[in-house]
Amino acid sequence: EVDRQWWKEATAYEIYPRSFYDSTGNGVGDLPGIYEKLDYLDDLGVDLLWLTPVYDSPLADFGYDIRDYRSILPEYGTMDDWERVRDGLHDRDIRLVMDLVVNHTSDEHTWFQQSRREVDPYTDYYIWREGESGDPPNNWESLFGGSAWTYDEVRGEYYLHLFDEKQPDLDWRNPAVREDVYEMMRWWLDRDVDGFRMDVVNLLSKTEGFPDGDAGSVVTGSEHFINGPRMHEYLREMDERVLSNYDDIVTVGEMPGVSVDGAREYVSDGPLDMVFHFEHMRLDAGEGDAWDFRDWELSDLKETFTRWQTGLAEDGWNALYLNNHDQPRMVSRFGDEEYRVTSAKLLGTLLHTLRGTPFVYQGEEIGMTNVPFESAGQFADVETLRYVERMLERDDVEGFADISEAVRYGSRDNARTPMQWSDEPNGGFTTGEPWLAVNPNYPEVNVEDARADPNSVWHYYRRLADLREEHDVLVYGRYDLVAPEHPQIYSYLRSLGDERALVVLNFFGDEPRFDLPESIEYGEADLLLANYDVERPAPPDAFDLRPYEARVYRLD
Numbered sequence: 334e335v336d337r338q339w340w341k342e343a344t345a346y347e348i349y350p351r352s353f354y355d356s357t358g359n360g361v362g363d364l365p366g367i368y369e370k371l372d373y374l375d376d377l378g379v380d381l382l383w384l385t386p387v388y389d390s391p392l393a394d395f396g397y398d399i400r401d402y403r404s405i406l407p408e409y410g411t412m413d414d415w416e417r418v419r420d421g422l423h424d425r426d427i428r429l430v431m432d433l434v435v436n437h438t439s440d441e442h443t444w445f446q447q448s449r450r451e452v453d454p455y456t457d458y459y460i461w462r463e464g465e466s467g468d469p470p471n472n473w474e475s476l477f478g479g480s481a482w483t484y485d486e487v488r489g490e491y492y493l494h495l496f497d498e499k500q501p502d503l504d505w506r507n508p509a510v511r512e513d514v515y516e517m518m519r520w521w522l523d524r525d526v527d528g529f530r531m532d533v534v535n536l537l538s539k540t541e542g543f544p545d546g547d548a549g550s551v552v553t554g555s556e557h558f559i560n561g562p563r564m565h566e567y568l569r570e571m572d573e574r575v576l577s578n579y580d581d582i583v584t585v586g587e588m589p590g591v592s593v594d595g596a597r598e599y600v601s602d603g604p605l606d607m608v609f610h611f612e613h614m615r616l617d618a619g620e621g622d623a624w625d626f627r628d629w630e631l632s633d634l635k636e637t638f639t640r641w642q643t644g645l646a647e648d649g650w651n652a653l654y655l656n657n658h659d660q661p662r663m664v665s666r667f668g669d670e671e672y673r674v675t676s677a678k679l680l681g682t683l684l685h686t687l688r689g690t691p692f693v694y695q696g697e698e699i700g701m702t703n704v705p706f707e708s709a710g711q712f713a714d715v716e717t718l719r720y721v722e723r724m725l726e727r728d729d730v731e732g733f734a735d736i737s738e739a740v741r742y743g744s745r746d747n748a749r750t751p752m753q754w755s756d757e758p759n760g761g762f763t764t765g766e767p768w769l770a771v772n773p774n775y776p777e778v779n780v781e782d783a784r785a786d787p788n789s790v791w792h793y794y795r796r797l798a799d800l801r802e803e804h805d806v807l808v809y810g811r812y813d814l815v816a817p818e819h820p821q822i823y824s825y826l827r828s829l830g831d832e833r834a835l836v837v838l839n840f841f842g843d844e845p846r847f848d849l850p851e852s853i854e855y856g857e858a859d860l861l862l863a864n865y866d867v868e869r870p871a872p873p874d875a876f877d878l879r880p881y882e883a884r885v886y887r888l889d
């Protein structure tokens with residue numbers, strides 16, 4: 334029996350508003366810009382839009398530092414503009430999910446401003462501690478690097494910030510904090526939003542007593558703030574007080590450091606429908622800090638996806654993504670810029686044919702790539718800038734050249750350069766000076782050209798969205814890994830009743846042979862989609878694949 338849900342069948346799309354489309358010429362994307370592009374989203378086959386923060390913010394972390402949860406950043410427009418976007422989406426049957434950032438606020442939020450002055454009831458809204466003889470209260474590190482504690486002159490105490498020092502952590506142990514958050518959530522849900530993507534929602538609860546963390550983990554202290562002791566209690570309460578009172582909404586929890594067993598617990602007990610995990614984002618992580626990268630292995634990639642596919646087969650549902658506003662571009666990371674179009678289609682095939690809800694990140698649908706950054710001055714992202722700052726202070730680092738490889742590969746700014754709409758100046762994103770330079774490849778990589786070319790990544794993504802609509806097996810079918818040991822090919826079978834779909838993906842530039850295992854019998858095979866021309870009939874029993882070739886068959 335299939336548990337049908339609209340959000341399982343949906344194709345989701347993430348917009349990073351600052352970089353999507355600028356309607357005013359001030360170099361910054363905005364809500365009226367999104368409004369102008371609603372038909373674009375509809376044409377692409379989008380059913381669910383996740384809008385990253387558009388709330389009032391001093392922009393230390395480009396909106397993930399919220400100053401006022403109930404107003405729109407003037408640079409992005411007004412509440413009326415937001416309502417027009419919402420209504421325009423709903424008119425097109427596209428649901429709208431807002432970003433819920435409640436692990437922390439901006440230090441410019443009035444709660445923090447009053448808390449640092451010990452004004453009740455805000456005194457205990459944040460996590461304040463005295464230092465240890467002039468040092469921070471413990472050795473916890475921020476996820477952006479450096480100590481997670483900053484001394485506040487006004488209050489004369491340290492406050493905890495798991496991200497930037499301008500993002501103080503709320504104290505979720507305080508019932509008044511939770512009630513204020515719930516009220517804010519109801520405020521948005523009453524304005525007809527269709528759900529939330531919950532930012533780092535598994536970091537809300539911290540170990541009581543704030544003990545030192547084990548040295549040697551990637552982020553010191555993380556065992557005390559990832560999936561902390563009261564997480565399930567908080568989420569159950571949020572469900573009771575807010576989410577269970579609204580029908581038909583969807584919730585996705587972003588959870589660094591969550592395991593598949595942990596994710597299954599979260600989605601089977603509480604308000605979360607899906608979880609964004611990070612395990613496949615660690616496939617190229619080295620032993621060192623967050624900026625230590627190595628080559629990823631296909632065997633690890635298959636193992637990781639397979640574990641999540643089977644681990645959530647009975648309870649739960651995967652939220653699938655290969656890039657977002659925090660990650661390098663997938664073509665540059667898991668594909669091949671030399672085969673930009675073909676490898677973008679290969680990865681798109683993976684994203685749309687695994688079991689789960691695919692989240693496409695703006696620009697992915699035209700195969701945007703990483704950026705050839707040349708100097709430290711070209712970055713805007715706080716995580717990157719803080720890292721560069723820390724490294725340049727070290728004696729063994731002479732200049733940017735010593736760290737440029739890691740930063741160029743891993744910086745979040747790779748994902749944040751403006752959307753490339755056309756071959757006009759600045760990719761048609763703005764008529765002004767863009768807040769972050771456009772990737773210089775925009776004359777070749779842009780929406781206008783992609784839409785004019787039937788063989789583009791754009792049209793392929795369009796077909797992938799259709800395919801999931803036409804074939805239930807691609808949405809609900811069970812997942813079984815095929816040819817597990819193949820060193821170059823990732824293949825799996827999806828099955829639902831009598832329906833079966835076979836996916837064959839060549840992850841490299843070679844031309845390996847695929848042999849269908851004898852255990853998979855079929856009468857007729859129909860090629861549903863491929864990223865190369867294939868001479869038909871093309872039985873799937875045994876064939877050679879071309880570089881980065883992807884095929885999806887239906888088996889009868």
Ligand code: TEU
Pocket residue numbers: 394397398434476496532533587589658659660716745
């Ligand atoms: O990201 C959480 C998170 O874990 C990332 O910071 C990740 O560790 C890092 O970006 C990898 O490079 C969320 C938001 O998506 C991110 O944009 C925010 O900066 C962060 O939370 C704080 O709100």
